[in-house]
Amino acid sequence: MELLIRSETAVDAANVFAVEAAAFGRPAEAELVEKLQQAGVDTISLVALLDDALVGHVLFSPVTVKSDKGEFTAVALGPVAVSPDHQKEGIGSALCRQGIEACRDAGYELAFVLGHPSYYPRFGFTSSAPYGLRCQFDVPAEVFMVLELIPDAMQNKQGTVFYHPLFADV
Known part of the structure; x- marks a missing residue:
């Protein structure tokens, strides 16, 4: 079986929803992806296919970092x-790596992730706290990470990272 990673297209929506809901065991993340796309948020959305079956998905969406010195846009995985x-099977890692490269190609300077501290450092993510970068959500410092x-x-660059308001529902 050969793994193919490509940009998501409109025909993938139902399968993306199914994969997200199955992977998380609930529909919240799948609904978030759907709502962000329906709202026209400029996302980087990749899918993984094995023998033409959609088996994985990753989404990167813009975030705003605000401080008393101003604000700038970054991206969140x-x-x-x-x-x-x-x-x-390495599918999630392949999606993350290719997505990070797509974010680089799109001109983003920083990527953030709110996730497991034993998984995301393999992609270069480190705790954002020592850099003065905080998450808008009240989360432990070790789960909020940044990647140059x-x-x-x-x-x-310092400040508070604000996700799209739809993330508050997850």
Whole structure:
């Protein structure tokens, strides 16, 4: 079986919803993806296919970092989902890696993730707290991480990271 990762298209929507809901065991993340896309949020959305079957999905969406010095736009990874029968096969990692490259190509300087501290460091994410970058949500510091997409992108950048308002429903 050959893994193919490509940009999501409109015909993938129902399968993306099914994969997200199955992977998380609830519909909240799937509904978030659907609502962000319906709202026209400029996302980077990739799907993973095995023999033409959609088995994985990753979404990157813009976030705003605000401080008393101003604000700038970055990107956040999540959700990422793989069908339960294909987890632990490297599909999620492949989606994340290709998505990070797509974010770099799109001109983003920083990427954030709110996720498991033993999973995301493999992609270069580190705790954002030492850099003065905080999440708008009240979460433990170790689960909110940042990745420089270009060298020295974190220099002189501090503030609170604000996700699209739809994330508050998850």
